[in-house]
Amino acid sequence: MRYQRVFVPALVLWFLVMVPVGTASAQGEEVPRGPTFAARALQALIDGIQFGVIIAITAVGLSLIFGTIHLINFAHGELVTIGATFAFFLNASAAGPGWHLIPAAIVAVAFGALLGAAIDLGLWRPLRARGTGLINMFIVTIGLSLLLRHIVLVLYGTRPGSFVQYDIQNALDLGPAGITPRDLTVTLLSVAVLLGVAALLQKTRIGTAIRAVSANRDLAEASGIDVQRVVLVVWIIGGGLAALGGVFFGLVEIVTWDMGFKLLLLMFAGVILGGLGSAYGAMVGSLVIGIVAQMSTLWFPADLQYAWALLALIIVLLVRPQGILGQRERIG
Amino acid sequence: MDFEVILSDALRSGLGPIAAIYALAAMGLNLHFGYTGLLNFGQVGFMLVGGYGLAITVSTWGASMWLGVLVGLASAIVLALLLGLPTLRLRADYLAITTIAAGETLRLFYRSSWAEPTTGGVFGLQRFAKDFYDLNPVPRGSYGVWLVEFSARDMWVLIVAWGLVVVVGILLALLVHSPWGRVIRSIRDDETAVRSLGKNAYAYKMTSLVLGGVLGGVAGMLQAIQVQSVSADSFDPAVTFFLYTLLVLGGAGRILGPVIGSILFWFVLTFLDSALRQAIDSGVISSDLISTSEIGAVRFALVGLALILLVAFRPQGILGSRKEMLLSGR
Amino acid sequence: MAVDPQRPSGGTPAPQPGVPAPEPGVGKPDPLLVLDQVTRTFGGLVAVQVDHLEVQRGTITALIGPNGAGKTTLFNVVSGFDRADGGEWSFDGQPLAGRPAHRIARYGLVRTFQLTRTIARLTVLENMLLGATAQRGERLLPALLPPLWRAQEREITDRADELLDRFRLTKLRDDHAGTLSGGQRKLLELARALMTRPVMLMLDEPMAGVNPALTQSLLGHITALRDEGLTVCFVEHDMDVVMGISDWVAVMAGGRLVAEGPPYTIGRNRAVVDAYLGKRHDEPEAMGEEA
Known part of the structure; x- marks a missing residue:
């Protein structure tokens, strides 16, 4: 309906009136000295791409799970947190073995993959066997999210933490902007992982099977694809990628007990922006969300950067609900 | 361990203002989820705009409480329209994602330094409920039977909150058993069929979203009044998850489901909390295993576990019918 | 060129061998539903491309065609459950393009579904x-x-x-x-549609998955409704059913209307045979075997 395009912005305005901009003086104090706007914009873009690819790594799994079993996994953020906190335990915790970050990260990713498999085998399969419907499974995922998040809270605590290695580095000078070797490596590794996932989906037998199940589950089953196995593989991939994303996010930002839940909403934004259920859409959408979040800090306070990204989600639903790469659905 | 204290704590919580407030918010959610099949995972967002609508009007703008109540209600309506317009034409899962995102976005906006002059930022707003307590007809003193006792102030909140629960319950019962209710219950099972019979399913879903959202807003206002303060972080997404847990516990799609669910939920939650605390203090549970500061986290985890087990083994809750649940295929 | 579709109402006409089928898109007396240039594409695939189709008031019209011919899509578009990419269609003179489904139902054009929706x-x-x-x-x-x-x-x-x-x-x-059993649900859906006091019923495969006895009863109900003045259009695969009760048959293939006419002209129609068994279709399927 066309009137929505006028009406909804008007409604958004209501809340902006409720929260009037009273910060003119506060903003006036921090006169942008030093870097020019262009330089800051470039820096924000670099940060945004780096943030976006990390979101993408975690969101791909969410999107694959949605694509194959139509489940919105509200507990996906916890898989991210568990990956990061487990690596933290192996690497930096006083109680842990104090490994170097690289082996710690690899083990954490493997742990995430195992956890994904365990959740599918131990929770979803029995529920599917009991005939639990999809809507009720959504509610199970919020229960799972609460459960896992607070187990992490008890085990990890509320203190934010950093990994031992690569903590503080000097930025490489890229003219007006800069990036630390750590951030550059994380970004490039993330891109490589995303390309790897794409290759897996396009080139391998299991990838073809995943795409087949996503496109039409019944048809895939009828053509002899073991759907249960495909779903298990998707959970393994999703869990592993989420854990990897968690390690990366913990590396470039910080490890906290609720980092995954905060990222979850950005993953949702990316997944919807790209088109619900499309793995490539999730990658593109997440990248956009990452850039929006970072670029917003050029004009708005940093504590609002996630909020802008989520606002983008609502705007996308209004203008193009099927997302960038999604297709309109056939009804009836 | 003093079981009388544990039982007293649990009873106070199960009958107290917070249970009534959650019952109200869950009644709204019940209209959404239980009767219309709308997956609203951001009910806390409605509570937030309700509570802040009242607090900002009184505290920041210096206007009267009654205007604040109107602003709170209007904010809840606006939020419902804002969420519903883009998503109610789409599949149910879009609403789920959008509502959880919107609730969190609002929390981030209201706690941000940018909004601090209006919302008090992370500190929130205080002292806006004086008008409410000035109306308190309950004489000073404390009231109670057996192990339960409430102050005059709490009694006043209790009367209003449980009074609202009763009134809302009657109105909702009239609604869902009317032809209007027949339409929304049908939308829950098969929206396409409803449209094919000439009903504007979109308008019905929107009405339901607005009504349930307003109940969330009212609950948010009561909560703000009860604790005499609003702070954005008390409107955590976990609140919505609590609401789902108590709704499923009591029975979704039953008028009394959220009421019984809320009473029982808070009774059990506080019972556990109090029992754990006493067990640790008296050394029954070693404080190396769980420290007192971790009890909060433990009880959240238990709520999550309870929700999973409920949906798996008794999705119809206490009041629902297993047969209907199986028919629904949910 | 307006061709009289043989009988305006009531009774099945006697077979008249040798009468050729009229051109697809032929005009009819007192048309209730009129479609013009209705198209629907999915991605690059043209699912429906109907140049012109009229449904006469007070008749039973069968819409047949092989799998993927676009029958259900056409139903969805006409009843407002799917968006058309182009074209106009009107019901009793009331333009329907772009109208939401519930509005169309309120005009008196009411449909049922292939997978029963009780x-x-x-x-x-x-x-x-x-x-x-x-x-x-x-x-x-x-x-x-x-x-x-x-x-x-x-x-x-x-x-x-x-x-x-x-x-x-x-x-x-x-x-x-x-x-309820599948057949009982079909009956209930039909009865429920009648509660709206429709002018025209569009039935999407009303006989699918229904046992033979119930099929006969459904057919009886449908002809009775026609005799009471209701217009009925239905999608069907079983040719015996189609021949038995319809006054008019429209044939779709590849999204297009390839033939239409009274039932007895359809069986021998070249375009129809091509559509069901023809060279362009890789999966020839015997008529009436559709589930």
């Missing part, structure tokens, strides 16, 4: 009551005051009971619709 958790009677239109109690504020709608509710309950009796569903009246 409301599982409502009783059979409640399903029927849901069908009634213009109910005062379906508006929010009057809903709160039962005296405002009680009388109307009794009225539509009486009407629902009559229809349930007619469709032999009375003994299931208070059962949840979800407990």
Whole structure:
């Protein structure tokens, strides 16, 4: 309906009136000295791409799970947190073995993959066997999210933490902007992982099977694809990628007990922006969300950067609900 | 361990203002989820705009409480329209994602330094409920039977909150058993069929979203009044998850489901909390295993576990019918 | 070139071998539903491309065609459940393009679905009551005051009971619709559609998955409705059924209308044979074997 395009912005305005901009003086104090706007914009873009690819790594799994079993996994953020906190335990915790970050990260990713498999085998399969419907499974995922998040809270605590290695580095000078070797490596590794996932989906037998199940589950089953196995593989991939994303996010930002839940909403934004259920859409959408979040800090306070990204989600639903790469659905 | 204290704590919580407030918010959610099949995972967002609508009007703008109540209600309506317009034409899962995102976005906006002059930022707003307590007809003193006792102030909140629960319950019962209710219950099972019979399913879903959202807003206002303060972080997404847990516990799609669910939920939650605390203090549970500061986290985890087990083994809750649940295929 | 479609109402015409089928898109006397240039594409694939089609008032029209011919898509587009990419269509002179589904149903063009859509958790009677239109109690504020709608509710309950009796569903009246058999649900869906007092019914595969005895009963109901003045258009695969009860048959293939005419002209029509068995289709399927 066309009137929505006028009406909804008007409604958004209501809340902006409720929260009037009273910060003119506060903003006036921090006169942008030093870097020019262009330089800051470039820096924000670099940060945004780096943030976006990390979101993408975690969101791909969410999107694959949605694509194959139509489940919105509200507990996906916890898989991210568990990956990061487990690596933290192996690497930096006083109680842990104090490994170097690289082996710690690899083990954490493997742990995430195992956890994904365990959740599918131990929770979803029995529920599917009991005939639990999809809507009720959504509610199970919020229960799972609460459960896992607070187990992490008890085990990890509320203190934010950093990994031992690569903590503080000097930025490489890229003219007006800069990036630390750590951030550059994380970004490039993330891109490589995303390309790897794409290759897996396009080139391998299991990838073809995943795409087949996503496109039409019944048809895939009828053509002899073991759907249960495909779903298990998707959970393994999703869990592993989420854990990897968690390690990366913990590396470039910080490890906290609720980092995954905060990222979850950005993953949702990316997944919807790209088109619900499309793995490539999730990658593109997440990248956009990452850039929006970072670029917003050029004009708005940093504590609002996630909020802008989520606002983008609502705007996308209004203008193009099927997302960038999604297709309109056939009804009836 | 003093079981009388544990039982007293649990009873106070199960009958107290917070249970009534959650019952109200869950009644709204019940209209959404239980009767219309709308997956609203951001009910806390409605509570937030309700509570802040009242607090900002009184505290920041210096206007009267009654205007604040109107602003709170209007904010809840606006939020419902804002969420519903883009998503109610789409599949149910879009609403789920959008509502959880919107609730969190609002929390981030209201706690941000940018909004601090209006919302008090992370500190929130205080002292806006004086008008409410000035109306308190309950004489000073404390009231109670057996192990339960409430102050005059709490009694006043209790009367209003449980009074609202009763009134809302009657109105909702009239609604869902009317032809209007027949339409929304049908939308829950098969929206396409409803449209094919000439009903504007979109308008019905929107009405339901607005009504349930307003109940969330009212609950948010009561909560703000009860604790005499609003702070954005008390409107955590976990609140919505609590609401789902108590709704499923009591029975979704039953008028009394959220009421019984809320009473029982808070009774059990506080019972556990109090029992754990006493067990640790008296050394029954070693404080190396769980420290007192971790009890909060433990009880959240238990709520999550309870929700999973409920949906798996008794999705119809206490009041629902297993047969209907199986028919629904949910 | 207007060709008289042989019979305006009632009775099956005697076979008249040798009469050629009319051109697809032929005009008819007193058309109720008129389609013009209706198209629907999915991605690059043209699912429906109907240049012109008229449905005559008071007749039973069958829409046939091989799998993927676009019959259901055409139904969805016409009834407002799917968006057309182009074209106009009107019902009783009322343009329908771009109208939402519920509005189209209120004009009197009511449809049923291939996969029956009864409301599982409502009783059979409640399903029927849901069908009634213009109910005062379906508006929010009057809903709160039962005296405002009680009388109307009794009225539509009486009407629902009559229809349930007619469709032999009375003994299931208070059962949840979800407990009914597939065939009973088909009957209930048809009866519920009648509660809206439709002018024209569009039935998407009404006989699919229904046992032979019930099929006969359904066919009887459909012809009876036609004889009472209702217009019926239905999608069907079983050629015996189509030949038996329809006054007019329209054939779709590859999204297009390839032939139409009275039933006896269709079986030998070249375009129809091509459509079902022809060279362009890789999966020839015998008519009537469709599930």
